[in-house]
Amino acid sequence: MPVKVRVDDVGKSFASDDGALHVLDRISFEVADGETVAIVGPSGCGKSTLLNIIAGFDRPDRGTVSIDGVAQCKPSSRGILISQQGSVFPWLTVQQNLMFGLNGQAHGDKRELADHYAAMVGLKGFETRYPHELSGGMLKRAELARALVVKPEILYMDEPFSALDALLHLRMRNELLRILEKERHTVLLITHDVEEAIHVANRVIVLSARPTTIQATFDVPFAHPRKLSSAPVQELRAAILRELGVDSYSS
């Protein structure tokens, strides 16, 4: 598989009251085309900063990010960011939201495509609803559909389902896996949830506390659908948690 995303020696500091806050320190890794990579790490370690840099919303102080070998300089619809907060426009209907990013097509084609993706995430019948008329889970589905409809090569997901309750969280994960099986995307998933990382990703990158470096990388060699309660999966989970400084057996 060719390299899709190359992160090379990326560093980032922020000015703070007591001097510079060194957030990211020499981070390098590659993501192959079609791969799903999860990035886990302690809170405040700069996971979101890293993803923002990779997606082109922020610039690194040092190092480079390249997509398909071309330096990343600004965000584009080739890679869509889905954040925990969500950014479905509250003044547009579900359908209008889905049509928002579609350019250069006839209006009817846009609407057809929007409705197709709305149905795909289970929002059939809600196309003309406004976001404030939807539940939290449906809002996430709309957000996902709006990203998918522009056929992005990369999905940048920053704790996408963290605000949902546990049951809904699991359901959305399954939904995402089902979609990724159908539509090929390269995925970069930021999460603090090790189980989520193992459930979804081919590879898990563990970040250290600040200044953040890559502490370990784990392959997730299990075929989908993954049985999360199986012994090898649980062993991997324990190993990742140990890297994060948590002994999963003691609690």
Place this chain on the structure above:
Amino acid sequence: MILARRVLPSVVVIALIVGAWWAVVAASGSVVFPSPWQVVTGTLELVRDGSLWEHIGASLFRVGTGFLLAVLVAVPLGLWMGWVKGAYFTLNPLFQMLRPISPIAWIPIAILWFGVGNLSPIFLIFLSSVFPMIVQTTAGVHTIEQRYLRAAANFGVSRQALFRQVVIPAVLPQIIVGMRIGLGVAWLVVVAAEMIALRSGLGYLIIDSRNAGNRYDLVIAGMIIIGLIGLLLDGLMRMLEGLKVVRWRYAR
């Protein structure tokens, strides 16, 4: 029943005030200050000779024109100042300084520039409502949540699409709030503005009734009508808040 519980107390209070007013006038035997009944008959007099509609029409015309001009100036200007930092730094201090000057202070200048026709009150009403609307619109642009602008940037839409589909709808609720404030102030100012108007308007009615033979029944009738129309105008602006494109802001 809920409606009755909500409306009844305010009706009772108004009835009590009118009752007390009546009692005091009757007890004091005042010949100048009118009883509520005299206000009613005075109002009917104005209705019968048709002058009431003329005054209301004149006031609404001036407020409508001045307010509309203010909207046409304030909304584009506010959007521009909100979006372009340089425009904000350049114009905001000026507007912040002009804003606290009461429109009444402008009366001499209005007469000097526009004489005593319709233009002077329209100018004053324009001045009174344009600044609050500029401020609201600018603030509206400044408070657009970053996540929406980022999403728009992510989808790589054109500048026009960004303005049409993100900035304007995001600010629209604030614009409507500004319009509601602006129209409220405009109506508030109409009486003062019409002190320099000739021969028509509710403000003119009040001043003229006092000057032409102490007709305090008509003074009070004018005041009550101004109050009622103000209530109506505010209700109208509230209906704008119920529009589908802005309801998201007021829901939740």
